[in-house]
Amino acid sequence: MSENVVIVGGGHAAGQAVASLRQGGFDGGITLVTAEQSLPYQRPPLSKAYLAGELPRERLLIRPSAFYEGAGIDVRLGIEATSLDAGRRSLMLSDGGQLTYDHLILATGGRPRPLSCPGADHPAVHYLRTIADIDAMRPRFVAGACIVIVGAGYIGLEVAAVAIKHGLRPVVLEMAPMVLARVASPEVAGFFENVHRGAGVDLRTGVAVSAIEDRDGKAVVLSTAGGRIEADLVVAGVGLLPNVELAQAAGIDCDNGIIVDAFCRTSAPGVYAVGDCSNHPSRLYGRRLRLESVHNAVEQAKTAAADICGNPLAYDQVPWFWSDQYELKLQTAGLSQGYDQVVIRGDMAKRSFAAFYLKDGRLLAVDAVNRPGEFTLAKRWIRDGKAPSPQQLGDDSIEAKALAA
Ligand SMILES: Cc1cc2nc3c(=O)[nH]c(=O)nc-3n(C[C@H](O)[C@H](O)[C@H](O)COP(=O)(O)OP(=O)(O)OC[C@H]3O[C@@H](n4cnc5c(N)ncnc54)[C@H](O)[C@@H]3O)c2cc1C
Structure with missing residues (x-):
């Protein structure tokens, strides 16, 4: 008999997990349980184009309903997973139902503090x-x-x-x-x-x-x-509390998020945690991280799905994030905590610059404002652990693509 996967959540992580499981060849049953009344949707536009009234609600969906129908997904909207028995591999639902699973992906995100x-x-x-x-x-x-x-x-x-x-x-x-x-x-x-x-x-x-x-x-x-x-x-807008209660009550290790390994596996067999709710080890920064970004949600979902499909690949990504304010596009790669030097490239007065954060000469992060080229390059430099010298980084007369790491 083929195996099944249950996914709890209705955000980016849950939506990606469904798609990646099917793309990875998983042909067993997939059930998606989300407390919200909508199919998985994008949150970033909520404080941008959707709030501005410039994006209709339907355009928020990550994938249309036809995708879930075509992929044979059992979608349960408006249903909360209320308790988890990790030993019996079963989940109780708010409508009185119960689901058993071979693999469970917790993509429960967080709630505003x-x-x-x-x-x-x-x-x-x-x-x-x-x-x-x-x-x-x-x-x-x-x-x-x-x-x-x-x-x-x-x-x-x-x-x-x-x-x-x-x-x-x-x-x-x-x-x-x-x-x-x-x-x-x-x-x-x-x-x-x-x-x-x-x-x-x-x-x-x-x-x-x-x-x-x-x-x-x-x-x-x-x-x-x-x-x-x-x-x-x-x-x-004073922060996020990760939704860990379901996992915690089931005895799964939690500490500022649900603790996972590099494959998004929790301390309970067959249970994964991905996205805002999870806390993962970062090789790059040498510490555990709980990130709140679309990129992290999507990539962790891919990691968990690949593991379930029998193609384990450790999660090892440079975090990145963006923010739109007025005509400014801020793109951030890496994490700047602990920096001892900031190098500014470009002109803040012209609203086009990149701020590079270094520690002991090593590039930790970049904040790029209307500078997509520098953002893309810095992401690579951070990942490779090699960056141009601070002097070069700060010299805007050298074209970004000519900067040698
Ligand atoms: C207004 C806003 C703007 C943002 N802007 C950006 C941006 O510009 N760039 C960027 O990278 N990131 C941005 N983010 C962050 C990004 O949206 C999140 O990191 C991402 O949505 C996390 O996805 P997730 O799937 O892990 O969690 P979530 O999106 O939080 O989804 C979790 C889902 O799980 C459901 N759930 C929880 N518990 C249960 C349960 N027990 N049973 C059933 N369902 C349950 C919830 O109802 C929810 O639908 C923004 C977030 C917000 C709110």
Whole structure:
């Protein structure tokens, strides 16, 4: 009898796992269980073109419904996997059903970290993770409205950019002394701060939300700086909590995500974890990582599928990510944590530059703004552990493709 695979999740990782299993020749049963009402869809446009109303809902789907029908996938929408018995290889579902599996792929992603201040349950407070989240905030996302965005990470800044474009009045509150504090250098953060302030965003760094009060249906946001802001809409983008509870309750090792090996295998036989929910070993950075990016979700799904298909290939990728704000395309490759030198190539004033992050002369990461060439090259240099000298990297008169690693 042929084997079967159950996939829990409805994001990029789950969608890719289905496709890669069939592409890899897996011809057994595949069941996809997702708590959401939609087939697997892309999240990045949610804070970009979908929020802006420039992308219809159907275009968010990673693959059309005909793909799942053609591939013979048993899709269960709006169903949550509520408990896992890893010994019996069985999964309980919220509709009372039960599934047994030979292989299980956990692609459970994460959920927004909730605000913890008093009044955080005010109806004007919204989060941004699902199509339903955007649709719920849309009636308040209208020209003239005051929107308070809590957290100046990628998502918060993207929302601010769309808000400006749509005539809202965005106020961004960031607890850290600079934007993108977890990921960027002060140089790059300063660049984005100038761009947003120049576009009309009221950006306040070093300011946290202390409470949210109600005034006639509006949210009054109180900050540690002592201000009171009357907001029509509050959007919180303050991080992600990985959905590990299903695995954890089943006794699977978890620590900032579901612990996996280089093949995305968890500590339970036959169980894999991929995407935002997983925590994997990185050869490149010599430590464990839990990444939140489309690239990681897609590549880990391919890794798990290949292992199930009998073609194991260790996951060994340079992380990368992008963010769109106004007319700027930021592309990041690698991880900059621990850098001791930043080399800027290009001209921040012209909004076209790359910031290279090095440690002991070794290239760790790049933030490239409207510089796709440098981004692509740096990805290769990081992977190969060989990069041009800092002097060459900083010399914009040398064409990027002529830079010798
Ligand atoms: C607004 C936004 C903008 C982003 N922009 C970018 C970007 O520009 N570039 C980039 O690289 N990345 C971006 N990301 C991150 C990227 O979208 C995620 O890294 C990626 O979606 C992770 O995919 P995933 O499949 O691991 O998890 P998710 O997409 O979180 O999917 C998890 C799915 O599992 C379901 N689920 C969870 N538990 C259960 C259960 N017990 N039973 C059934 N179903 C369950 C959830 O409902 C969900 O559908 C963005 C994310 C957001 C939210």
